[in-house]
Structure formats: structure tokens, C-alpha cells
Amino acid sequence: MNPIRNPFAPGAGTPPPELAGRDALRESLRVALERARIGRPAKSAMLVGLRGVGKTVLLDRVRDDAEMVGIHTVRLEAPEGRSLPALLAPQLRQALLRLSQLEAARDFAVRGLRALAGFASKLKLSYKDIEVGIDYDAEPGLADNGDLEHDLQALMEQVGLAAKAANTALAIFIDELQYVEEAQLAALITALHRTAQRQLPVVLVGAGLPQLRGQMGNAKSYAERLFDFPEIGALPTEAATQAIEKPLHDEGVAITPAALREVLRLSQGYAYFLQTWGSHTWLAASTSPIGIDDVRKASVTAVAALDEGFFRVRFDRCTPKEKKYLRAMAELGEGPHRSGDIAACLEEKVSSLAPTRSSLITKGMVWSPTHGDTAFTVPMFAAFMQRIMPGNAWREPESLIRREPR
Numbered sequence: 001m002n003p004i005r006n007p008f009a010p011g012a013g014t015p016p017p018e019l020a021g022r023d024a025l026r027e028s029l030r031v032a033l034e035r036a037r038i039g040r041p042a043k044s045a046m047l048v049g050l051r052g053v054g055k056t057v058l059l060d061r062v063r064d065d066a067e068m069v070g071i072h073t074v075r076l077e078a079p080e081g082r083s084l085p086a087l088l089a090p091q092l093r094q095a096l097l098r099l100s101q102l103e104a105a106r107d108f109a110v111r112g113l114r115a116l117a118g119f120a121s122k123l124k125l126s127y128k129d130i131e132v133g134i135d136y137d138a139e140p141g142l143a144d145n146g147d148l149e150h151d152l153q154a155l156m157e158q159v160g161l162a163a164k165a166a167n168t169a170l171a172i173f174i175d176e177l178q179y180v181e182e183a184q185l186a187a188l189i190t191a192l193h194r195t196a197q198r199q200l201p202v203v204l205v206g207a208g209l210p211q212l213r214g215q216m217g218n219a220k221s222y223a224e225r226l227f228d229f230p231e232i233g234a235l236p237t238e239a240a241t242q243a244i245e246k247p248l249h250d251e252g253v254a255i256t257p258a259a260l261r262e263v264l265r266l267s268q269g270y271a272y273f274l275q276t277w278g279s280h281t282w283l284a285a286s287t288s289p290i291g292i293d294d295v296r297k298a299s300v301t302a303v304a305a306l307d308e309g310f311f312r313v314r315f316d317r318c319t320p321k322e323k324k325y326l327r328a329m330a331e332l333g334e335g336p337h338r339s340g341d342i343a344a345c346l347e348e349k350v351s352s353l354a355p356t357r358s359s360l361i362t363k364g365m366v367w368s369p370t371h372g373d374t375a376f377t378v379p380m381f382a383a384f385m386q387r388i389m390p391g392n393a394w395r396e397p398e399s400l401i402r403r404e405p406r
Contacts, residue, residue: 001253007247007248007282009279012056016054016271016274017246017247017250018242020235020242020243021235021238021242021243025047025232026065032203033169033203039164039199039201040199041196043228044203044227045203045206045227045228045230046177046208046212046216046227046228046230047206048208048210048229048230048232049233050210050270052270052273052378053234054232054272057271059075059205072166072168073173074091074172075173076091076172076174078174078175083181085119085120085148085184086127089131090132093132095159095170096112100113102165104166105166108158108162108164110136111139111158112155112159114142115158116143117134117135117136118144118151119143119144119151119155120132121144122144123146123151126146126148143155148183149183149186149190153194156195156202157195157200159202160195160201160202161200163200163201164201170203172203173205174205175206176207178211178215185216189216189222192204193226204227207232209364210377211367213229214368234268234269234270234379235269235274240269240274241260245260248278248282253282253288255289255290256289256291256292258291258292259289262295263277268380272310273306273379280298280305281295284297307388310378311380311384315385315388318365323394324394325357327385327386328345328346329342329366329374330389331386333382336374336375338373
């Protein structure tokens with residue numbers, strides 16, 4: 001096959017050639033945004049799921065859908081170590097500047113920019129990473145108390161009033177929301193609650209790991225009533241089939257039923273893995289139709305690529321103790337696993353392992369589906385841990401060293 005014509009796109013947030021199986025969710029989010037635009041009640045949404053299920057791609061596609069019909073959007077990612085105010089302020093400034101170009105919304109947008117000036121100047125004392133251009137002088141008493149929850153609420157009201165005056169809506173898209181600290185998450189929820197109470201057209205579409213649902217509930221008890229939490233998982237068989245067959249068909253290439261079944265089995269229907277096996281199978285095949293031997297040959301390079309990229313980048317963020325904890329989980333299988341079982345595997349007490357588990361949750365490596373249970377946030381990570389830390393040497397104290405994958 002011509003590698004230049006390879007239709008598959010394994011990458012971090014890279015749009016696949018065929019976004020299969022997500023039409024119903026895209027439509028429900030489209031309806032929510034349109035309801036917000038006309039002043040009808042509309043829930044914000046949090047897309048939750050494991051790594052590699054396509055949350056980022058879906059988030060960006062929904063944003064594209066919104067912009068195509070004239071809804072104003074901002075997009076940001078919440079990395080570890082950055083404050084939410086620092087991420088939001090520049091994006092809200094851009095939205096207000098765009099709205100200020102519309103005659104009907106100009107006065108409201110300018111007042112929003114004055115609110116932003118007060119917001120940034122007072123909160124910079126607490127969040128030193130805030131850097132935003134100031135276009136107008138602050139208005140005394142408007143979003144300038146120095147209290148994030150109060151000031152963000154006032155700022156978002158002004159943004160909502162400007163969007164309403166322009167007969168549009170503002171959709172805020174935030175990826176990796178699980179990294180936002182609880183107090184900042186609470187302030188964001190409060191601000192959205194206030195705009196919803198005032199029927200202002202501001203909607204948040206966020207994405208994060210499965211623990212985000214619990215984090216938001218802990219931040220504000222009413223979060224479950226304010227947001228929908230659609231779970232993004234592996235694609236069902238029909239959608240996974242479409243994700244492989246249609247890009248091939250568009251290139252004039254066929255795949256045998258046995259080869260297709262093997263791709264679906266190996267990838268387990270996860271969006272990122274489907275793209276990985278699709279891409280490597282294309283490169284391994286010489287003619288159409290693609291056969292099962294091509295898929296088996298491709299699996300060697302596909303697994304190696306996942307180990308070096310998708311899996312290894314997460315493994316390398318962990319301390320030796322954290323790696324050993326993850327390896328013990330892998331010894332028990334895919335999971336989820338009881339904390340007591342993991343402790344028994346490591347021959348330690350649950351209490352002594354609690355800080356390690358907590359750190360892994362904070363890093364987004366594991367999550368707790370129910371109290372006392374622990375599961376990987378990355379599909380197929382158990383098999384990777386067994387490959388990168390093979391045998392039983394990891395059980396010994398001297399095994400707390402970095403190993404290279406085979």
C-alpha cells in the first residue's frame with residue numbers, strides 16, 4: 001500500500017477519517033447549545049471516559065459544529081500546574097473582543113472587558129500565573145473582590161449578557177478537566193449555576209477521566225443536576241467496523257471479514273487503538289483485500305508503537321513506587337481491583353500504600369470506580385506493565401529501578 005495514502009490517523013486528538021458512533025451525542029449537544037442560544041434551559045456536559053476513547057476529538061468536533069452555526073466558542077486544556085483563572089482569562093478576553101465588534105453587544109462586551117480587568121488584577125495576587133491583555137480600565141466593584149468564586153461568577157454574568165445581546169451563545173470547551181483543583185472547579189460550577197439561573201447563554205462542554213464525575217460532585221453537591229455526564233467508551237461493533245471499513249473503501253481498498261474481526265478484537269473497539277491497528281495494517285499489507293496475515297504482521301509494530309508512545313509517556317511520569325503499584329495491579333489483571341488485593345500482592349498494608357494510590361489518581365493513571373476499588377485509566381495498560389516489567393523481579397526491593405521495554 002502507498003504509505004502516503006494511509007487514511008488512518010493515530011495521534012493525540014488527531015481527527016480520524018471517520019468519526020463513527022458519536023452522532024447521537026453530537027446531536028444532543030447541538031440541541032443543548034441551540035436551546036441556550038434562544039434562552040431556554042440547557043445543561044452543560046462533561047464527557048468522561050478512559051484515555052484513548054476519543055474524548056478530545058469529539059470535543060473538537062462539537063466545537064466545530066457550534067462555530068458552523070454562529071455560536072461563539074473558546075477552547076482550552078487544563079494541564080497540571082496551571083490555574084483555571086490563568087487559562088480562562090485570555091480566552092474570555094478573546095470572546096469579549098469578538099462580541100464587542102457587534103453593535104448590539106458592544107456595550108455589554110466592553111463592560112465584560114472592564115470586569116476582566118478587575119478580575120485579573122485582583123486575582124493575580126493569588127494566581128500569579130494570570131497573564132492577560134487589558135483593553136479597558138477596571139470598573140470599581142465589578143469582579144474585583146479578589147475572591148475567585150465571587151469574581152468568576154460576576155465575570156461570567158457579563159460574558160453571558162454580551163452573548164445574549166448578540167443573539168448567540170458562548171460555548172466553553174475545556175479538556176483534561178480532572179486536573180483542575182477542587183476550589184477552582186467549585187468556582188467554575190458556581191459561575192455556570194449563576195448564568196443558568198439568569199438564563200444567560202453560556203454552556204460548558206468539558207472532557208476528563210472518569211473520576212471527574214466524583215470530583216465535580218465533591219466540589220459542589222448540585223453539580224449532578226447542573227451537568228450531564230455522557231460516558232465515552234469503546235465503540236460498539238457496528239461503529240468500530242465503520243471506522244475501519246469506510247476509510248479503506250474511500251481509498252478503493254477492501255478488508256476480509258476475518259481480518260476485520262481481528263482488528264476489532266485486538267483494538268477492543270477503542271478509538272485510538274482502532275486508528276493504530278488500521279494504520280499499521282495498511283503499512284503491512286501489499287495488496288487489496290487486506291487479509292488476517294497482514295493484521296497479525298502489523299500487530300508487532302502496532303504494539304511497539306503503543307508501548308513507546310501511548311503507554312510509555314504515562315509510565316515515565318511515575319515514581320518507582322508508583323510503577324511497582326501499577327505492576328501489582330497488572331499482576332491481578334485488567335481490574336478494577338480491591339485495595340486490599342493490591343496490598344496483599346505487594347505484601348504491604350493498605351494504609352501504607354494509600355499515598356501512592358492517591359498520587360496515581362492525581363496523575364490520572366488510575367481511578368476509583370467505587371469505594372476501595374482501583375482501575376487503570378488507560379485501556380490495555382495491564383498488558384503493557386507486564387511487558388515493561390516482566391517476570392517477578394519487580395516484587396523485590398531492588399526492582400525499584402527503571403526498566404527499558406523489550
